[in-house]
Amino acid sequence: MEIRDAIASGTSTVIIATGGIEENGPYLSTGKHNLILQAACPAIAEALGNALCAPIVKFVPEGNIDPPSGAMKYPGSISLSAETYEALLTDIASSLQQAGFSDIVMIGDSGGNQRGMANVANSLGRSWQGEATRIHFIREFYDPGWVETEQYTKRELGVAQSADDGYHDDIWVTAMMMVTDPEQVRYQQRVEAGLASINGVAITPLVDTIQLGQEMIKFRARYTAVAIRRALSTGN
Secondary structure, three states, X not given: OHHHHHHHOOOOEEEEEEOOEOOOOXXXXXXXXXXXXXXXXXXXXXXXXXXXXXXOEOOEOOOOOOOOOHHHHOOOOEEOOHHHHHHHHHHHHXXXXXXXXXXXXXXXXXXXXXXXXXXXXXHHHHHOOOOOOEEEEOHHHOOOHHHHHHHHHHHHHOOOOOOOOOOOOOHHHHHHHHHHOHHHHOHHHHHHHOOOEEOOEEOOOHHHHHHHHHHHHHHHHHHHHHHHHHHHHHOO
16 A cells, blocks of 8 residues: 555656676675665665665576576576566566556666666557656666766775776675675675685775765666656656
């Protein structure tokens, strides 16, 4: 009933956020994108002021399953075919249309998510012409949002990587994950093993790295909210 009442009170936008399950080296849990979105999506909704987050779409295309490609070459990754992924997004968006939201926004935290969201937004946009609900794919959350976040962190917060440890990991991913759950980056184990850094940047003290991640999340939320408002105002 809370969702019904929120829509009736003017909450007109809902965000579909897509993450993924993929290998990430020795430290990070396979659901890193989902964990980042657990912090980022509510921050975006708050920045918009009239939005809710749908449950995170945790399974996305990660490569061909057989023969394996991309992340599927590594145990722990779980992939959807493009057809399954787009069908899933179509049904989720259609359900939210039925609920009464006037604007449905899709964002994705991983590169492999983007094409399917664009395809679904284009397809449903055509199907829903003349109806009360619009759908928007906000590529800017990922591209150039990730790069913009990295540049902001270097420029405004003075944090820059000085090495490459060779993992599918970096300080931006690690810090934003730690906002949701520090143990998903094996924080305590790494401290005890003397491995509490990534690419030359220390992740201790704990409170400082969580605060760093929060600043990154706030920047991404503001940046994405601007892109969403622009899309809503132009109908794209």
